Amino acid sequence: MISSMMMGCLDNSNQESASSSVQADATTDMQQADQVLTVGAQKDFKSAIEGRTLIFETLIGVDKYGNPLPKLVESWDLSDDGKIYTFHLRKDVVLHDGTSFDAKVAKFAIDMSMKGASYKDYVEIVKIVDDHTLSVIFNKYYDTFLLDLASEFKGKVVSPLAVEPEWDPNGKIVEYVGTGPFKLVDYKKDQEAVLVRNDDYWGTKPKLEKVIWKTVPDPYTQIIALKAGELDIIGVGEHHSSIPYIELEKLEENPNIDVMIQSFGRYQVIEFNCQKEPFTDKKVRSAFNYGIDRELMVRTVFADVTEPSYVITAPWFKWGPDNIKNGYMYDPDKAKQLLAESGWEDNDGDGIREKNGEPFVCELIVPFGEANADVVSVFLQAELKKLGIKMDILTLESGAAGDKKTAGEYDMYVHHSSCLPSSGDVAPGGKYYSKYTTWEYAYHSDELDELIETAYSTPDDVRQREALDQAWLLLQDEAPCIPLYDIVKPVAFRNKVHGFTFPATMFETNLQEIEIR
Amino acid sequence: MKKYIAKRLAIAVIVMLGASLLSFLLLYFAPGNPAHAILTAQLGHDPSLEEVAFFMMKHDLNNPFLVQCSQWLYMITHLNLGTSFRTGEPVLMEFLDRFPATFELAFTSMLIALLIAIPVGILSALKQNSILDHSSRLVALCGVSMPNFWLGLVLIMFFSLKLGWFPCFGYGTASHLVLPAITLGTGLAAPLMRLMRASMLEVLRQDYIRTARSKGLSEHLVMWKHGLKNALIPVITHMGMQTGHLLGGAVIVETIFAWPGVGKFLVDGIYARDYPVIQGFVLVIALFFVLSNLAVDILYTYLDPRIRYDVENKK
Numbered sequence: 001m002i003s004s005m006m007m008g009c010l011d012n013s014n015q016e017s018a019s020s021s022v023q024a025d026a027t028t029d030m031q032q033a034d035q036v037l038t039v040g041a042q043k044d045f046k047s048a049i050e051g052r053t054l055i056f057e058t059l060i061g062v063d064k065y066g067n068p069l070p071k072l073v074e075s076w077d078l079s080d081d082g083k084i085y086t087f088h089l090r091k092d093v094v095l096h097d098g099t100s101f102d103a104k105v106a107k108f109a110i111d112m113s114m115k116g117a118s119y120k121d122y123v124e125i126v127k128i129v130d131d132h133t134l135s136v137i138f139n140k141y142y143d144t145f146l147l148d149l150a151s152e153f154k155g156k157v158v159s160p161l162a163v164e165p166e167w168d169p170n171g172k173i174v175e176y177v178g179t180g181p182f183k184l185v186d187y188k189k190d191q192e193a194v195l196v197r198n199d200d201y202w203g204t205k206p207k208l209e210k211v212i213w214k215t216v217p218d219p220y221t222q223i224i225a226l227k228a229g230e231l232d233i234i235g236v237g238e239h240h241s242s243i244p245y246i247e248l249e250k251l252e253e254n255p256n257i258d259v260m261i262q263s264f265g266r267y268q269v270i271e272f273n274c275q276k277e278p279f280t281d282k283k284v285r286s287a288f289n290y291g292i293d294r295e296l297m298v299r300t301v302f303a304d305v306t307e308p309s310y311v312i313t314a315p316w317f318k319w320g321p322d323n324i325k326n327g328y329m330y331d332p333d334k335a336k337q338l339l340a341e342s343g344w345e346d347n348d349g350d351g352i353r354e355k356n357g358e359p360f361v362c363e364l365i366v367p368f369g370e371a372n373a374d375v376v377s378v379f380l381q382a383e384l385k386k387l388g389i390k391m392d393i394l395t396l397e398s399g400a401a402g403d404k405k406t407a408g409e410y411d412m413y414v415h416h417s418s419c420l421p422s423s424g425d426v427a428p429g430g431k432y433y434s435k436y437t438t439w440e441y442a443y444h445s446d447e448l449d450e451l452i453e454t455a456y457s458t459p460d461d462v463r464q465r466e467a468l469d470q471a472w473l474l475l476q477d478e479a480p481c482i483p484l485y486d487i488v489k490p491v492a493f494r495n496k497v498h499g500f501t502f503p504a505t506m507f508e509t510n511l512q513e514i515e516i517r
Numbered sequence: 518m519k520k521y522i523a524k525r526l527a528i529a530v531i532v533m534l535g536a537s538l539l540s541f542l543l544l545y546f547a548p549g550n551p552a553h554a555i556l557t558a559q560l561g562h563d564p565s566l567e568e569v570a571f572f573m574m575k576h577d578l579n580n581p582f583l584v585q586c587s588q589w590l591y592m593i594t595h596l597n598l599g600t601s602f603r604t605g606e607p608v609l610m611e612f613l614d615r616f617p618a619t620f621e622l623a624f625t626s627m628l629i630a631l632l633i634a635i636p637v638g639i640l641s642a643l644k645q646n647s648i649l650d651h652s653s654r655l656v657a658l659c660g661v662s663m664p665n666f667w668l669g670l671v672l673i674m675f676f677s678l679k680l681g682w683f684p685c686f687g688y689g690t691a692s693h694l695v696l697p698a699i700t701l702g703t704g705l706a707a708p709l710m711r712l713m714r715a716s717m718l719e720v721l722r723q724d725y726i727r728t729a730r731s732k733g734l735s736e737h738l739v740m741w742k743h744g745l746k747n748a749l750i751p752v753i754t755h756m757g758m759q760t761g762h763l764l765g766g767a768v769i770v771e772t773i774f775a776w777p778g779v780g781k782f783l784v785d786g787i788y789a790r791d792y793p794v795i796q797g798f799v800l801v802i803a804l805f806f807v808l809s810n811l812a813v814d815i816l817y818t819y820l821d822p823r824i825r826y827d828v829e830n831k832k
Contacts, residue, residue, distance in 0.1 A: 047604070049559070118565050153560050172605055189614050190777035191688055216686050216775040220670055225685040228678045399549020399790060422562050429565045436566055438553075 035209040035516050037497065038230070040222040041237025045184075045193035045213045046176070049152050050237050053508045054195055054211065055096075056156040056178035059087065059106060060149040062421050064264070064504045066318035068146035072101060072157055072179060082141030082459035089132040093202045095159045096183045097175075103128040109157040110136065110149075111169035117154045118429055118436075119145050143456040143464070144423040151421040152507060181206045181512055190215050207499070207515040213237070223247060226257065226492060232516075233493035239506040240371050241489045245305045251492045258497075261305065261490045264506040265314025266419035268376065270364065270412050270482040271431070274443040278360070279411060283338040285479040289328035291335030291387045297379050298485055301372075305490070309483035312425065312475055313417040319424050319455070319464075321472035328479070335387055346388045353388040361390045362411040367401035371487060373414040408441040416487060420505040426471050428456055432480060443480030518818075522811065529807035534593070536803035537796045541589065544787070544795060545582060551790035552578065555603050558789065576602055589796060598800070599793035603786070608797035612779060618688055619778035622701065622770070623763035625694055627756070629702030630709055635752070638713025639745065645718065653710060660707025669700040669773040686775035697774040701767055705759055712755055716748040723747075746820050753820070757813035761806035765798075 045051040061071035070076075073087040093101035107126050114120045122142040127135045136145070149155035160167040162175035176184040181203065182195035193213040197206050214231060216222045219242040225231040235241040243251070252259045272279040272288075279285055294308030310327020314320050339345075344353040344360055353360040364380065366373045377393045384391045391412075396404065404410050418424045418431075425431040426448075433452050434444035448471060455467035489506055498517050503510035552572035556564035564572075573579050577588065592599055598608035641650040676696060677685040687693045720726065721744055729739045766780020779798060786794035817824045 047558075115571060118567050121567070151560075188777070189611075190782065191775075214687070214775070215777075217772045217781065218775070221673060221686050221773055221775065224670070224673050224678050228681070228685055230677075230685050397549070398788065399547070399554055402550065402553055403548035418562055431563075438563055438566060438569070 035207060036212065037208050037210070037511065037514060037516065038212045038214060038232045039237055039511075040214050040216045040225060040231035040234040040242075042215070042217050042219070042222075042242045043237065044190050044215050045187060046189075048237055049507045050239060050509045051193065051213055052156070052176070053152050053180070053503075054182040054511065055176045055180045055184055056152060056158060057180050058150050058152060058155045059109060059157060060146050060155065062147060062150040062504055064420070065316060066147065066420055066423075068150060071150075072106070073149075076146075078459055083138045085136045085138075085145065086129070087134045087136070089134065090202060091132055093179050094200050095157075095179050096177045096198060097159050097161055099159050099161060101157065101179055102131045103134045105157065105160060106134050108160045108167065108169060109155065110134075112158065112163075113149075113154045113156065115170065117148055119148055141457055141459055143459070144427060144429075147421050147423050150505075182211055204512050206512045208511060211511060219244060219247075223251065223492075226251075226494065227254065229256075229494065232497055233491065233500070235489065235491040236500075236509055236511075239489070240487060241491065243490045243492055245302050245372065245490070248305055248490055248492075249303060256494055257492055258495050259490055259492045260500060260502070261488050262502040263307070263314070263486050263488050264419050265317055265320070265417075266487045266506065267309040267313060267417045268370075268372065268484045268487055269309075269312070269415055269417055270380070270484065271415050271439070271442055272412055272479075272481060273408060273410050273441045274480060275408060275441045276411065278342070278344070278355070278362075281342050282478055283342040284344070286328075287335040287338035287342070287387065288384070288389075289335075289479050289482050290331045290338070292380065292383045292482060292484075293330045293332075294484060295330065297376070297383075301375050301379055302485065306488045307486045309485055312472075312481060312483055314419070314486075317420070317424065319426065319468050321476065323469040324472055324476050327476075328483070332386065339387065339389075344388070351385070351388060352390050359390065360388065361392065363392045363394055364412045364414065365401050365404055365410045366393060366395040366414050367398040368395055369398055370414050370416075376484060377414065406438070406440070410441070412482075415481075417483070421507070426452060426455075426468065426475065428452065432475065443475070443478055445474075445478075448474055518815075522815075525807070525811050525814075529804060529811075532807050533800050533803040537593075537800040538586070540799040541586070541792060541796050544790060544792065545585075549790050551576070551602055551792060554789045555791070558603075585792075593800070598797035601786070601794045602791045603789055603794070608793050611782065611794065612798060612801055615777055615779045615782055618776055619764060619766050619780065621694065622697055622767065622776060622778060623760065625698040626701035626705060626767075627760060627763060629698055630705035630759075631756075633702070633706040634709035634713055638710045638752075639717055639740075639748075641710070641714040642717035642721065642748075643740070650714075653714070657707040657710045660703050660710075663704070665700055665704055665767075665769045666773055668703065669696070669770060672696045672700060673773070686773075688775070688777050693774075697770050697776050700774075701763075701770050705763075709752060709755060709759075713748065713752050716751045717744065720744050720748040749820055750817060753813050753816050757809045760809040761802070764805040764809070765802040 041048055041051065057072055059071060059073045061069035063069055072090055072093060074090045075088045077086045087106065089101065089103060089106055095101060099105065107128055110126050114123060119142050122138045122140055124137045124139050127137065129135055157179055158173055159177035162173060162177035163171040164174045165171050181198055181201045183198050184193060185196050186194035192215065195211040195213065197209050199205065216225060216231070222231060222234045222242055226234050235243045248259055251257050272285050274280060298304060298306055298308050310329060311321045311324045315322040315324065339353060343355045346353045348354065364377055366377050381391045381393060405413055427433065429436045431437055431439040431442050432444060432448060434449050451467050451471040451474065455464045455471065458464055491500065493500060496516055498515045499513040501510055501513055552569045553564065556568055556572055577585070600607055601611055604611065637653045641653045644650055673685050673696060676682045683692050683695050726739060726743055729743050766778045766783060768780040768784045770776060771778045771781040783794065783798045786798070
């Protein structure tokens, strides 16, 4: 807060000095010819998924809705029983070290990624059919396989020669050699990575000649450096963006800086412990959902930077709840009525409801570092007080908070919904599926498990949609969480940077269209 | 003296092992799981149970506490600090790659602190209750009260953004060093300045100073030879402790100025429960503490000839 006040003071007193403008202009002119982009990112290049996607590509791509797209795999066939995927690989791809991308390299990529991935238990064999065709044979249909292969962590293509020992899927990546639009030429830990254009890139060749990834952990230093012209673009190197929402208005006012904001369908949510009183009661959970004025929250806390969320996850995802017509719109009367129906009434007039002589007091756990969670939790506290509920806030270091979650020692927990390329909360491995989840105390039911299993055990899109529609209806009715707002991703760049576009997922970085002018 | 140094170095080994083991113990029993923390950071979402299980198996984290301890002890005795869970790189390399930056910042900021604190502290003592003394007290109070993150950002805004004199962040040239060293040095100088003043005042009241003056020694000689040398002892003690802290990294300054030192990497390691990094870094940092305090003890003998570590043996 102090930092943002200081930033405000500076903005009010003087936008930028003449000297820094001169410096920035000089930098602009110099870089115009060179097509060099300096990216400011909180994480070291090799620690950031977003950075690595400039070097490593995945076999499969994905659009913003969750539909798999051809990438290094040009096309694929799925057998009628849904157990055999046959991948037809691109023939014009060369890795940065000159190795040709073929079925052996693709098999190596799958073998390497499979070690820690959920699909390993379902894969019987990965078979090379010919130089550019590969089959993956499953023991049962595994619906989210293509999405897994669209994830940098679970499906990236690495040169087998850049692994030690070479060609060993259990080996360690010692060089960053992939097929991506940029090649890594220099790297200094916690300082910078220098990437140059891959002139042999199979896709649209980048206009940029060089990208310098600078590690700048502090978001306010990033903003000052962007204003001073030391950085060209910020917010792009983190999936939740380094730019605090509160700074966006001032950045937008700066004549040298442009801001773009994108939704990736990830919502901040409050998860209930559905196995603990009083949140075992559906009416109580629904009352919380109807009793929070999300419009007011977004307007007052985030200056309308983002949108409120009334359903559990983005409805426009392929598997999303687009069948839910009425979300949890603000209705405090309905909330109060639901609480009264559950037996929670304020009988002693102290402003707090009671049931069986016990006041309605609950606790919200805020894991340290969860974006915007501090201001959101204070807003929630005020909103719930209007309903006659006392909510305490407990901020814990993320490891300690995680342990409380695992042990079920929480009433409510600040978290976020899944987003691409993960296959969502209503999927095997998702929050509400009881068999594989790390959210043991979230909402679970046999009926929901059955619907999830039906949805994800069939290659038939129509059957899958039917089962998902039912699952979403059930979940919306059960109110397992409080969806709050869309965690949009802002990116700010100097106005010499042209052509920036957001990729399909918040974990990718797309610099291909950028040009320095 | 040599025997004394050898004895202290032997104790250092025990201190290092003890500190490292204690840090592991605290974190092992503290809430949080390295698999969950590291995978969440790497994946960008909650890991599945399979992913957690694979991570635990890969890093031998399912072993009982005593087995993990003995594995670590075995590695240490073979001069192996292990491999970071997060980066997959040897811990020693992770430390050595970052230590030059930490050393550079620690050395420069300590130098700045001394250049400010010692002359101002002496002058304040000599001109007690003068305007200079009151001003230096006010400056010291400000120095202690200003948090590093605030001062750092203010310096960046004025000297980088407004005047364009220094870069906002980064490492590599002398100009990169100026702002972080001033930020850190100012904070260090303030208490040192007060300590120097108080110690000098204390010494000036001693009988041997009166004796020196009564012998007719010049005021200059009294101050510098008899006064300052004795007054420096508590200052040096404080500096020794601070040096140990500085060599362990300055997390806030490193974060604000994107300074690639050991402090931020260690703190990130603590959040991620990266046990090998925590144990390894604490081990080496404990060594720095021991060495800097040993250096202080040796310095004492030069400042005050009455201090002798080998007296007992001679008897």
